[in-house]
Every structure is written in C-alpha cells, then in structure tokens.
Amino acid sequence: MRTLVIAAAVSLGAGVAGAQTIAITGGTVYPVSGPKIENGTVLVRDGKVVAVGANVAVPAGAQRVNATGKWVTPGLVNAATQIGVVEIGAVNDTRDAFARGRDQIAASVRVWEGFNPRSVLIAPAREEGVTTVVVVPGGGLVSGQAAITDLDAPESSVRSLHGPVAMVAEIGGSQQGGVGSRAELIGKLRELLADARFYGTNRAAFDRGDARALSASRADLAALQPVLAGTLPMLISADRESDIVAALDLAKEFGFRLILGDGAEAWMVADRLAAAKVPVITGAMNNIPSGFEALGKRQENAGLLRKAGVSVAIIGNAGGGDEEAFNVRNIRYEAGNAVAYGMSWDDALRAVTLAPAQMFGAGARIGSLEAGKVANVVVWSGDPFELGTRAEHVFVGGREIMEPTRQQMLEDRYKTLPPEYRQR
Amino acid sequence: MRSFVLALAATTAACASAPPASTRPTPSDSTARAAMPAAGTPGSPGAGALSTPNADPFPSTYKPFASRATVIRNVTIMTAAGPTIRNGAVVLRDGKIAAVGATVDVPADALVIDGAGKFLTPGIIDDHSHLGVYAAPGGQALSDGNEATNPTTPYVWAEHSVWPQDPQFPRNLAGGVTTLQILPGSANLIGGRSVVLKNVPARTVQGMKFPGAKYGLKMACGENPKRVYSTRGPATRMGNVAGYRTAWINAEAYRRRWDKWNADKKGDPPSRDLGMETLAEVLRGNILVHNHCYRGDEMAQMIDIAREFGYRIRSFHHGVEAYKVADLLARDSISASVWSDWGAFKMEAIDAIRGNMALLQKAGVRVIMHSDDPSGSQRLNQEAAKAMYEGRRLGIDISEDDAIKWMTINPAWALDLDKQIGSIETGKNADVVLWTGNPFSVYSKAERVWIDGALLFDRNDPKQQWRTDFEIGFVPPPTVGGSR
Numbered sequence: 001m002r003t004l005v006i007a008a009a010v011s012l013g014a015g016v017a018g019a020q021t022i023a024i025t026g027g028t029v030y031p032v033s034g035p036k037i038e039n040g041t042v043l044v045r046d047g048k049v050v051a052v053g054a055n056v057a058v059p060a061g062a063q064r065v066n067a068t069g070k071w072v073t074p075g076l077v078n079a080a081t082q083i084g085v086v087e088i089g090a091v092n093d094t095r096d097a098f099a100r101g102r103d104q105i106a107a108s109v110r111v112w113e114g115f116n117p118r119s120v121l122i123a124p125a126r127e128e129g130v131t132t133v134v135v136v137p138g139g140g141l142v143s144g145q146a147a148i149t150d151l152d153a154p155e156s157s158v159r160s161l162h163g164p165v166a167m168v169a170e171i172g173g174s175q176q177g178g179v180g181s182r183a184e185l186i187g188k189l190r191e192l193l194a195d196a197r198f199y200g201t202n203r204a205a206f207d208r209g210d211a212r213a214l215s216a217s218r219a220d221l222a223a224l225q226p227v228l229a230g231t232l233p234m235l236i237s238a239d240r241e242s243d244i245v246a247a248l249d250l251a252k253e254f255g256f257r258l259i260l261g262d263g264a265e266a267w268m269v270a271d272r273l274a275a276a277k278v279p280v281i282t283g284a285m286n287n288i289p290s291g292f293e294a295l296g297k298r299q300e301n302a303g304l305l306r307k308a309g310v311s312v313a314i315i316g317n318a319g320g321g322d323e324e325a326f327n328v329r330n331i332r333y334e335a336g337n338a339v340a341y342g343m344s345w346d347d348a349l350r351a352v353t354l355a356p357a358q359m360f361g362a363g364a365r366i367g368s369l370e371a372g373k374v375a376n377v378v379v380w381s382g383d384p385f386e387l388g389t390r391a392e393h394v395f396v397g398g399r400e401i402m403e404p405t406r407q408q409m410l411e412d413r414y415k416t417l418p419p420e421y422r423q424r
Numbered sequence: 425m426r427s428f429v430l431a432l433a434a435t436t437a438a439c440a441s442a443p444p445a446s447t448r449p450t451p452s453d454s455t456a457r458a459a460m461p462a463a464g465t466p467g468s469p470g471a472g473a474l475s476t477p478n479a480d481p482f483p484s485t486y487k488p489f490a491s492r493a494t495v496i497r498n499v500t501i502m503t504a505a506g507p508t509i510r511n512g513a514v515v516l517r518d519g520k521i522a523a524v525g526a527t528v529d530v531p532a533d534a535l536v537i538d539g540a541g542k543f544l545t546p547g548i549i550d551d552h553s554h555l556g557v558y559a560a561p562g563g564q565a566l567s568d569g570n571e572a573t574n575p576t577t578p579y580v581w582a583e584h585s586v587w588p589q590d591p592q593f594p595r596n597l598a599g600g601v602t603t604l605q606i607l608p609g610s611a612n613l614i615g616g617r618s619v620v621l622k623n624v625p626a627r628t629v630q631g632m633k634f635p636g637a638k639y640g641l642k643m644a645c646g647e648n649p650k651r652v653y654s655t656r657g658p659a660t661r662m663g664n665v666a667g668y669r670t671a672w673i674n675a676e677a678y679r680r681r682w683d684k685w686n687a688d689k690k691g692d693p694p695s696r697d698l699g700m701e702t703l704a705e706v707l708r709g710n711i712l713v714h715n716h717c718y719r720g721d722e723m724a725q726m727i728d729i730a731r732e733f734g735y736r737i738r739s740f741h742h743g744v745e746a747y748k749v750a751d752l753l754a755r756d757s758i759s760a761s762v763w764s765d766w767g768a769f770k771m772e773a774i775d776a777i778r779g780n781m782a783l784l785q786k787a788g789v790r791v792i793m794h795s796d797d798p799s800g801s802q803r804l805n806q807e808a809a810k811a812m813y814e815g816r817r818l819g820i821d822i823s824e825d826d827a828i829k830w831m832t833i834n835p836a837w838a839l840d841l842d843k844q845i846g847s848i849e850t851g852k853n854a855d856v857v858l859w860t861g862n863p864f865s866v867y868s869k870a871e872r873v874w875i876d877g878a879l880l881f882d883r884n885d886p887k888q889q890w891r892t893d894f895e896i897g898f899v900p901p902p903t904v905g906g907s908r
Binding site: 087088089090091121285286287288289290291292294295296298318319320321322324325326327330333336337339340385386387388390407410411414415417421424 | 560561562563591592595647724747748751752763765766767768769770771773774775776777778779783795796797798799800802803806809810813817818864865866867868869895898899900
C-alpha cells in the first residue's frame with residue numbers, strides 16, 4: 001500500500017500553473033457580451049481579461065495558448081449547487097446545506113460558513129469548465145442565504161467567495177413548511193416579511209423588549225432587511241403556476257427583487273415574469289409531472305421563457321443526480337438539451353454564463369469575456385454543449401489549475417490493476 | 425365482464441396444443457399451462473396450491489399494434505450487430521425486420537420514409553426501471569416499489585404494483601425506450617420479481633408484458649437494506665450476507681421437495697410458499713438474478729454466494745465500482761448495468777468514475793447503460809455518449825458501434841431476450857428508433873419509434889403521442905415538436 005500512497009501524494013502536488021500574461025489565440029471566441037469572433041485573441045494579465053478581439057497585439061513574453069480550431073468561452077456559472085456544502089449526500093457529517101431553522105425559518109443562516117473549499121467535487125466541476133458556482137441552501141420555508149464563488153484553488157489567498165447574493169425560500173405546496181395548506185404557507189411567508197418590516201422600523205423598541213411578539217428570531221428578521229430594502233434578491237423556488245403568481249404578488253407587496261427557481265410551469269406565466277423583470281433559474285431536461293404542483297413540466301420551458309423576454313439561467317434539476325454536486329459539471333449538457341428544445345444556442349450559452357452572473361450581482365465581475373473582467377476562460381475542443389467536447393484549458397482568475405480529480409486518480413489506478421490488487 | 429371470461433377460456437384452450445419445438449422453457453411453455461385448470465372449472469383442485477416450474481398465472485395479453493409494411497431508406501443504421509451501415513435501408517413487415525442492408529427490395533405496399541441525415545437504431549432497452557411502480561405524480565399513493573416490511577420478500581412481484589397509466593411510460597417512449605425491466609426497489613435483500621414490459625399503451629400490465637420473457641429477481645447489497653432494517657436487522661453488511669444465505673438454504677430445500685413431488689406426484693404435495701417458489705425458480709435457472717451492488721468487494725462476495733448455492737448472477741446493477749472487479753465479472757459472464765456519471769450520493773457510491781463502462785468493456789465485460797431514473801432513461805443515448813467519450817479520453821477505443829450495444833443488445837442479453845430484440849437483423853422484432861441525427865449528439869432526439877413494426881411515437885404528429893389516462897385534463901397536451 002505504501003507505494004500507492006506515495007503515488008497519490010505526487011499527483012496531488014501537481015498544483016497550479018500560473019503566468020502573468022496569457023494570450024489565447026486563433027480560436028473562435030464567444031464573449032457572450034457580443035457576437036462571436038473568428039480567429040480571436042483573449043489576452044489575460046494578472047488574472048484579468050485585458051483585451052478580446054480579432055486584432056489584439058500579443059505582447060512579447062506572453063504565454064501563448066494556441067486555440068486554433070477551438071471554441072473559447074467564459075467559464076461556466078452553475079447558478080444552483082450545493083457543491084462544498086454537501087460532499088456525500090447520505091453521509092450526514094458531510095451535509096451542510098439544510099439548516100433546521102426555527103419553525104422552518106433559517107433566514108440568518110449563511111450557507112457559505114460551512115463551505116469546504118477542499119471538496120473533492122470541485123475539481124471535476126472545474127475540469128469541465130465550470131468556474132463559478134452559486135451555493136444555495138435548501139430545506140424549510142426560508143432556507144438561508146446563498147453565496148457565489150469561483151472554483152479557484154483551495155490554497156488561493158484571494159478567495160472569491162462572496163455572500164449573501166440571495167435569500168433562498170420555497171413555495172412548495174400544502175405540506176411544506178409545517179403548514180396545512182398553500183394559503184397558510186403563503187400567509188406564513190407574508191407574516192414573516194411583515195414582521196421583518198416591523199422589526200426594521202422598530203429595532204430599538206424590539207431590542208428593549210418593548211415591541212409586540214414577532215414570528216421569527218431577531219437574527220432572521222435582521223437578515224431579511226436587505227431583502228426588504230431591495231438590495232438582496234429573494235430566490236423563491238415554486239413550480240405550480242399559482243405558486244409562481246403568489247411569489248410575484250409577494251414581491252410586489254413587499255417590494256423585493258424576486259428570482260424564480262425551478263418554475264416548472266413558469267412558461268404559463270412567461271409574459272408576467274417578463275413584465276416584472278423576474279429572472280428564472282430552471283433546467284431543460286425535466287418533463288415528468290412529478291407532483292401535482294408540476295403537472296405542466298416540459299423541456300421547452302427555458303426556451304419559451306427566453307422567447308418571452310425572461311432572463312434565464314440553466315441548471316440541472318431533472319433528478320437522477322442532475323442537481324447533485326457530483327454533476328455540477330453537467331450543466332453544459334443541460335444547456336445543449338435546452339437548445340434541442342427550442343432555445344437559441346447563444347441564449348443557452350448566456351444562460352450558463354452571463355445571465356446567472358447578473359442575477360447574483362456578479363455581472364460586472366464575471367460571465368463574459370470583456371476587458372476588466374476576471375479571467376475565467378475555457379478553451380473547448382468544440383461546441384461546449386456537445387457530449388464529445390472536452391474542456392482543454394480552464395482558467396480561473398487567469399490561472400490554469402492542473403489538479404487531477406479524485407475520479408481521474410481512481411481511473412489511473414485501475415487502468416491496469418496494481419500488483420497489490422492482483423490477488424482476488 | 426362477460427367477454428373477458430370468454431377470452432380467457434379461449435386462451436387457456438389454445439395452450440393445450442404443443443408449442444413449436446424450438447420454444448425453450450418459458451412462462452408460455454406447455455408444461456406450465458398443463459398444470460393450470462380452466463378458470464373456474466367447478467370442482468377442480470386448482471393449481472394455486474401447487475408449485476410448478478414456469479407457472480404463468482398472470483400471462484401476457486400483449487398483441488402487436490396494427491402496422492403496415494414500412495421501409496426506411498437513405499438512413500444511417502447502427503445495427504448493434506455489425507458495423508454501421510451508411511445510406512442503408514430496412515424493411516419492417518408483419519412486426520419483424522424483413523430486410524436490412526445497403527439496398528433492400530421495397531414491397532409494393534410499403535410506406536417509404538426517407539431517412540436522409542437521420543439515424544436508425546434498435547429500440548432502447550432499459551434493464552433497470554421503476555416506471556409504474558414509482559409512478560408520477562408520485563407521493564405515497566403511488567409509492568409501490570419497495571415492500572419494506574421484511575428484508576426478504578421474494579414473494580412480491582413488481583407487476584402487481586405497475587400502474588399502466590404512469591405518464592412516465594410515454595415520456596420514455598419518446599426517448600426511444602421500447603423495452604423496460606421493471607424492478608422492485610432496493611430496500612430489501614431480496615426484493616421480489618421483476619417484470620419485462622413493452623412500452624405500449626394498455627389497460628392492464630398484462631397488456632404490456634413481453635410475451636415469453638423470463639422473470640428477474642431483484643437482490644440488493646450494502647447500505648440500503650441495512651439502513652431500512654437498522655432496528656430489526658439486518659443492521660450490518662454481515663447481517664445482509666447472513667440474510668441471503670439463510671434464504672437460499674431454505675430455497676434449496678424447497679426446490680428439492682417440489683422437484684421430487686413434481687417428478688413422482690407421490691403423496692400429498694408439499695405446501696406452497698410464494699417466496700420460496702421464486703427462489704427455487706432461480707435455482708432451476710428459470711429466473712434471472714439482477715443484483716443491486718455498488719462496491720467491488722461486495723460483488724465478489726455475492727459471486728461466492730451464487731457459487732455456494734448454484735445460481736448465476738445475470739447482472740450487477742449500479743456497480744459504480746464494477747471497474748475494480750472487472751476481471752471477476754468477465755470470468756463469470758456477469759454483465760454490469762451502470763450509469764455514466766452518477767456518484768457520491770452515498771458512501772458506497774463515492775468511487776464512481778466516468779471511465780467505468782470503458783474499463784469494463786476493455787476487460788471483456790458485457791456493459792449495459794441503465795437508468796434507475798425516469799428522467800435519465802429518456803436520454804440513455806446521451807449517457808452512453810458520455811461514457812464512450814470518457815473511454816476515448818482514457819485511450820480505450822470505444823466505437824459508436826460498441827456504445828450502441830450498451831443500450832440495445834447487451835440489456836437484451838441481460839433479459840435473455842437477445843434472440844428477439846436488441847439489434848437490427850433480419851427476423852428480429854421490428855423495434856426501431858429513427859433519430860433526428862446521430863444519437864450520440866446532445867441535439868438529437870428520437871423522431872419516430874416503432875414496436876413490433878407499429879409506429880407508436882411520432883414527434884411531429886401529436887396524434888401519434890400516447891397520452892395516459894392520467895394526463896387527460898391534468899397535463900397540458902403535447903404540441904408539434906412535442907413536449908416529450
């Protein structure tokens with residue numbers, strides 16, 4: 001066993017290959033923020049994109065990456081993951097995404113405080129071109145606060161993790177959140193928001209003990225203040241048309257910025273969502289009427305929403321592992337399926353890059369290839385949505401991280417059975 | 425009800441005649457039926473008290489749907505039997521593949537379909553499905569896949585839980601899936617009998633049953649049983665193994681008692697036990713073992729148990745660590761029914777790798793792309809593509825002709841139906857899928873699906889899109905280009 005241990009240590013030590021100036025040349029560049037550029041150059045310096053175009057001068061001494069015949073895109077953004085907060089789904093010690101809360105309310109929970117940058121699932125995601133994830137808590141009525149992070153090396157001193165980027169809640173039906181009916185659930189959410197508003201204007205009285213009883217803890221009420229102020233969006237998962245309408249009405253009533261999650265029947269109210277400028281995070285591989293709240297689930301959902309003018313981010317939410325941290329990497333195939341079901345290719349790329357970045361307040365930092373943005377760049381062997389395409393180079397903050405994945409190390413070990421294992 | 429009784433009587437009478445000599449022992453075998461008295465014959469002792477090999481108390485009532493002679497030409501054919509045929513053609517006639525090749529004779533009455541730019545494959549076969557037993561829209565009312573009341577329930581049959589109105593069936597059909605093995609869940613060490621279904625509309629599960637298909641037996645290793653029974657046991661993996669062995673010890677004794685009585689018919693018949701009967705049928709080779717098992721070391725133990733009691737394991741399902749024991753599987757001709765890239769959802773799944781299928785193929789194991797999921801089963805072609813390309817990344821040359829077998833002829837073998845389905849060869853059942861493009865592209869979709877020569881799905885014709893009873897009124901109707 002000793003040699004095995006040593007071999008593993010050596011491969012782990014491969015570490016980070018960095019360079020100050022990198023020129024990715026000759027590829028077809030899809031900046032997302034503008035039309036594609038044939039034979040384009042992406043110039044990166046000190047972790048930032050400094051130029052993108054067909055006629056970019058490459059400084060002497062720049063590290064060149066020949067992308068001739070390749071496709072160059074921004075790093076992909078997966079807008080709803082539990083990577084880093086769930087390692088092994090059924091091992092409770094590794095599950096940090098589901099707070100108990102008080103009476104199903106966990107608004108004050110900052111999910112990223114349990115984030116593990118050494119999760120072995122980060123490397124596989126990054127290796128396939130996912131450079132940014134939104135880490136979203138789950139469970140209860142109000143699940144807690146989400147964060148965004150680039151998938152840079154764990155030892156990086158400039159961790160990009162940033163939160164909160166959204167308050168996360170769910171309107172999931174009559175049996176959720178410790179209630180007995182939909183109306184009671186929505187009423188409970190309304191009472192919480194009203195109490196948060198009351199707390200916001202009577203904070204001193206509340207702290208003195210000179211205020212009426214409120215429906216949530218002080219910490220939860222305080223955490224909801226940026227939502228009420230319109231500075232922090234509320235990501236509400238809802239599938240049934242009427243639940244989506246309820247979320248829209250609550251957003252209007254309390255003046256918060258709504259992001260709709262899952263939205264199985266969102267296509268039925270696409271025009272209303274577009275008019276209210278509510279973005280939607282949904283998948284493109286789910287068509288099963290998996291509950292009475294999702295009878296209208298269909299694969300065209302994302303494309304129909306986009307056609308109506310809704311900003312759409314694509315995630316994996318069809319079940320069968322699509323939504324799990326192990327397959328955060330598969331978001332590009334989800335985008336490909338969205339195209340197969342009616343979304344334009346350009347919109348699908350936007351839905352896994354700039355659109356989610358903008359939803360979570362990171363649109364100025366990442367999501368497209370533009371001068372001044374963080375250099376999250378992927379060089380693909382072909383169409384990134386195709387099953388046979390590989391991410392050949394993945395830059396996060398201008399650095400290419402060569403760390404092998406745990407899965408690759410297992411593949412290497414078993415490609416030829418090691419001598420220690422020859423005996424049955 | 426009257427017409428049903430008459431039909432049943434007619435069927436029973438028909439079975440009195442001898443089957444063709446080539447017929448192997450199957451549930452429709454004459455010896456099975458011989459022991460079955462005509463329904464409701466007054467004063468008859470009733471076969472229900474007797475344990476008869478290959479008994480078939482719930483026979484298939486499936487009849488192929490109406491079809492017309494069809495030629496698909498100018499199409500790329502992935503046959504799963506040989507190399508891809510470019511610009512080829514097939515003739516579907518009377519439910520069978522009548523011809524396949526670069527050129528075929530076009531029957532005068534045939535509907536001719538131009539397949540330019542399109543691909544034709546055998547119907548997709550999912551050997552690990554829970555459609556119907558975990559039907560949509562879900563919930564407790566439709567949760568019928570795990571008889572989690574006892575760790576050993578060989579006495580339950582999945583078909584008695586299948587809801588033919590599960591809207592997941594037509595969605596799978598739209599994914600090109602023509603044959604499904606419906607298994608009980610994995611809560612139990614021995615979970616019960618599976619059933620093989622044709623993916624067709626029917627009022628009863630019997631109308632979907634694949635005529636002559638053997639039953640399977642679901643067994644499960646590892647975490648699930650020991651978690652479900654943690655308080656009453658088995659609570660450990662060693663408890664699991666003791667549970668399997670105890671069951672087989674009892675089954676072997678039961679088999680001997682009944683084989684003796686069936687041979688000499690002397691004295692009172694032994695008492696019948698539904699669970700032991702299923703296990704005895706496994707020991708006689710009449711039922712195929714499908715064993716849910718994630719870890720390589722546990723697969724090795726299950727192989728030993730199979731040897732101890734003299735049965736064979738047809739396929740290890742889920743097998744995320746099958747690559748670790750690929751040589752053991754190859755040696756015993758055990759197939760591996762696996763995913764392309766699902767893992768880490770529990771401890772026994774942490775060593776899942778995308779190279780699993782490629783490494784297994786390289787070691788000579790019969791590899792099967794299975795789903796265990798009503799969504800994944802709609803895209804087994806995409807799953808196979810991921811595994812194929814991962815193989816190439818590892819330097820293992822997996823061709824499209826190899827990968828197409830993973831979801832056609834190989835699962836057909838796991839169900840012992842590879843003589844009837846799973847490849848495009850003359851004489852086989854006309855179960856074929858016309859794809860809009862190469863099935864290993866993310867952008868390709870099943871455009872038309874035939875089962876036994878009958879067109880059962882057409883993406884461009886909402887009238888050719890099966891809607892279950894459940895969907896009527898509840899689910900918005902399909903559109904051209906289809907929400908399927």
